[in-house]
Amino acid sequence: xxxxxxxxxxxxxxxxxGDADLLISGASGIREAVEGEITFLANPKxxxxxxxxxxSAIVTSRDIRPANKPLILTDNPxxxxxxxxxxxxxxxxxxxxxxxxxxxxGKNVSxxxxxxxxxxxxxxxxxxxxxxxxxxxxCYIGHNTKIGANTLVYPNVSIRERxxxxxxxxxxxxxxxxxxxxxxxxxxxxxxKIPQVGIVEICDDVEIGANVTIDRARFDKTIxxxxxxxxxxxxxxxxxxxGENSLIVAQxxxxxxxxIGNNVTLAGQAGLVGHISVGDNAIVTAQxxxxxxxxxxxxxxxYPARPxxxxxxxxxxxxxxxxxFELVKSLxxxxxxxxxxxxxx
Numbered sequence: 001x002x003x004x005x006x007x008x009x010x011x012x013x014x015x016x017x018g019d020a021d022l023l024i025s026g027a028s029g030i031r032e033a034v035e036g037e038i039t040f041l042a043n044p045k046x047x048x049x050x051x052x053x054x055x056s057a058i059v060t061s062r063d064i065r066p067a068n069k070p071l072i073l074t075d076n077p078x079x080x081x082x083x084x085x086x087x088x089x090x091x092x093x094x095x096x097x098x099x100x101x102x103x104x105x106g107k108n109v110s111x112x113x114x115x116x117x118x119x120x121x122x123x124x125x126x127x128x129x130x131x132x133x134x135x136x137x138x139c140y141i142g143h144n145t146k147i148g149a150n151t152l153v154y155p156n157v158s159i160r161e162r163x164x165x166x167x168x169x170x171x172x173x174x175x176x177x178x179x180x181x182x183x184x185x186x187x188x189x190x191x192x193k194i195p196q197v198g199i200v201e202i203c204d205d206v207e208i209g210a211n212v213t214i215d216r217a218r219f220d221k222t223i224x225x226x227x228x229x230x231x232x233x234x235x236x237x238x239x240x241x242x243g244e245n246s247l248i249v250a251q252x253x254x255x256x257x258x259x260i261g262n263n264v265t266l267a268g269q270a271g272l273v274g275h276i277s278v279g280d281n282a283i284v285t286a287q288x289x290x291x292x293x294x295x296x297x298x299x300x301x302x303y304p305a306r307p308x309x310x311x312x313x314x315x316x317x318x319x320x321x322x323x324x325f326e327l328v329k330s331l332x333x334x335x336x337x338x339x340x341x342x343x344x345x
Contacts, residue, residue, distance in 0.1 A: 001025070003088060005057055008038065009072045011087055012080035015062065018070025022057060027085045030055065038072075038088075040081035059084065095134045095152070112149060130167065142178065148204070160216065166204035172232070174211040177202065181215040181222075181238025181256060194218065196238060203227075209234065209250070218256075225262070237274070249286075261296060283308075 006020040026037040030046065033039040033055035040059040041050055050058055050068075057070040059077050074080040096116040099105075103117045106125035115129050118137030123129075127141050130149030135141070139153055142161035147153075151169040159165070160178030171177070183194035198217025202208070202224045209232035216222060217239045224230070225244040235253045242248070243262035252266045255274035260266070264278050267286040278284065279296025289303035302311035 001088065005038075005070055005072065008084055008087065012059070012072065012074050012083050014059065014072035014074045014080060016070065016072055018057070020070075022070055024057060024088065027081065027088050028055070030058075038084060040077045040084075042077040042081075096136060100137075106143065118155070124161065154210075160200075162199045163216075164199065164201040166202055166206070166226070168205050169202055170207040172208060172210040172212075175208055175213070177208075177214045178216045179213055181218050183218055183238065183256075198222065198239070200224075203244075206230070212236070215240075215256075231268075243280070 002023045002025045004020065005016055005022045005024060008024060009016050024036065024038045028034070028037045028039055030039045030041060030049045030053045033053055035054055035056055037055050038057045038059060039053055039055040041047065041064065042061070044064060047064065057072065059072045059074060059081050061077055062073040062075065072080070096118040099115070099117050100119045100121065102119045103121045103123065105123045106127065108126045109123055110128040112129060112131035112133065114132050117135045120137055121135050121139050123141045124143035124145070126144045128146045130147060130151065132149055133147055133151040135153045136155040138156045140158045141147070142159060142163065144161055145159055145163045147165045148167035148169065150167055151165060153171045154173045156174050157171050158176045163178045178200045180196040183196060184191040185194055196216050196218050198219050198221055200214050200216050200222045203226040205227045206224050206229070208230045211232055212230055212234045214222060214224065214236045215238040220239065222236065222239055223241045225242055225246065227245040228242055228248065230248045231250040233251045234248050237254060237256040239257040240254050240260070242260040243264065245262060246260055246264040248266050249268040251269045253271045254260070255272055257275045258272050259277040261278055261280035261282065263281045265283045267284060269287045270284045270290065272278070272290040276290065276293045278290070278294045281297045282294045283299040284290055284294065284305060285299065285301035285308065287303070288301050288305040290300065290305045294300050294305070299308040300306060300311070301308050302314065306314070
């Protein structure tokens with residue numbers, strides 16, 4: 001499906017530099033794009049690629065002009081390009097339609113308008129599912145659970161009893177929501193299970209990746225705030241509270257009763273101990289081990305996690321340890337020589 005540059009610029013409120021009638025047939029990355037496609041550049045450090053790409057046009061920011069081909073200038077190239085991809089390549093995913101005959105539906109279940117289920121879905125008693133929600137094959141929805149409208153649950157997701165899920169939530173394959181929190185009392189060497197009687201509440205516009213586990217609270221709620229996005233293979237323990245619009249990247253582990261603020265980024269494989277807080281807008285870099293609370297508007301890294309610049313200085317010093325070792329050996333040798341001379345005198 002071909003579109004002119006003028007048509008594409010209109011949907012992203014962009015400013016055209018060059019031939020507005022240029023025909024575009026697809027979109028791709030700046031290295032992979034071929035003639036006839038449009039690409040984007042969001043980070044100025046990749047500026048030299050603008051003259052090397054085979055793409056016929058580039059979406060970029062309003063403060064970047066030099067290029068040997070047509071441009072669409074926008075305030076946010078990444079967001080604009082996402083819209084362009086949807087415009088040029090409409091989603092052809094075929095979601096289930098209607099209630100599959102193999103679906104098992106419990107008592108007192110409320111299904112909204114145009115709810116759909118795939119094969120072998122199990123829906124427990126007293127479940128409520130909102131309009132236009134789609135439940136793919138092999139999913140389990142426990143009793144007394146409430147799922148909002150326009151939510152998408154991909155195959156083999158388990159949503160346990162009494163869970164609350166909002167509107168426009170996306171849950172990817174293999175995720176488990178509402179499993180028991182990891183709570184045991186150890187007495188005389190034996191581990192006795194502590195009942196986990198709370199729930200999980202997933203707010204509107206959350207997206208949860210594949211094979212994520214979100215444990216129910218011991219009491220009260222484990223909460224994932226509105227607009228938060230969770231990558232694959234993340235573990236969120238009981239009574240964790242995550243605020244709005246946070247980003248939780250793959251393989252993060254968050255221990256029980258930790259509170260994460262709004263707009264927080266936890267990068268890949270970060271690990272957080274329990275009963276701490278991470279303030280609004282904080283960033284925890286990849287593979288950091290967070291053992292104490294992180295103030296708002298700060299970035300921490302390392303193990304244990306420290307303020308980012310402190311961690312960078314520590315790492316820089318560690319790189320110099322071989323040189324320091326050789327220097328100490330040299331100084332020891334000189335000191336020994338001086339001591340020998342002094343003894344002779």
